[in-house]
Amino acid sequence: MKMKKILLIATLLSIPFCVSAHHSTNANFTQEIISVEGIIERVRFQNPHASVLIKNTNEQGDKTFWLIESKSRNTLERQGVSLDLLKVGSKIKATGRKGRREFTMYLREIEFEDGTVFVSE
Numbered sequence: 001m002k003m004k005k006i007l008l009i010a011t012l013l014s015i016p017f018c019v020s021a022h023h024s025t026n027a028n029f030t031q032e033i034i035s036v037e038g039i040i041e042r043v044r045f046q047n048p049h050a051s052v053l054i055k056n057t058n059e060q061g062d063k064t065f066w067l068i069e070s071k072s073r074n075t076l077e078r079q080g081v082s083l084d085l086l087k088v089g090s091k092i093k094a095t096g097r098k099g100r101r102e103f104t105m106y107l108r109e110i111e112f113e114d115g116t117v118f119v120s121e
Contacts, residue, residue: 028069029097029106036066036105037093043086047072052086052107054094068094070107070120081118096120 038054052068070076096108111117 028101028104029099032098033095033108034098034105035093035095036068037091038066040086040088040090040092041065043083043088045073045076045083045086047074050076052092052094054092064103066094067099067104068096068107068110069099069104076120079118079120085112085118 036054036056038056040052041055042053044051050070050073052070054066054068056064056066058064071079076082091113093111094105094107094109095111097106099105107120109117109119
């Protein structure tokens with residue numbers, strides 16, 4: 001009986017090391033919704049989070065690079081977004097939760113140049 005208790009305790013103590021944790025988007029993003037237009041510069045279409053880097057140019061010609069983070073590649077693909085849609089050089093309008101770090105956003109919606117809209121919810 002003593003050996004069973006030791007084995008049970010050892011198993012319970014090892015569970016936290018076996019479970020993989022995932023961070024909440026609340027740690028990095030506010031509840032404020034913003035929109036940014038720009039040209040896709042780079043795409044990272046992978047797990048656990050996909051992201052798009054876009055270049056926004058304002059009326060004065062100043063360039064700002066925005067990192068738009070989103071759900072995983074697998075989730076995006078299940079929702080109909082493929083790497084082919086996120087072509088470097090394409091113009092998009094991204095709407096989402098403003099990041100706590102400057103020039104970051106968590107994607108809620110993306111509008112492509114042809115008017116196609118993808119909602120990430």
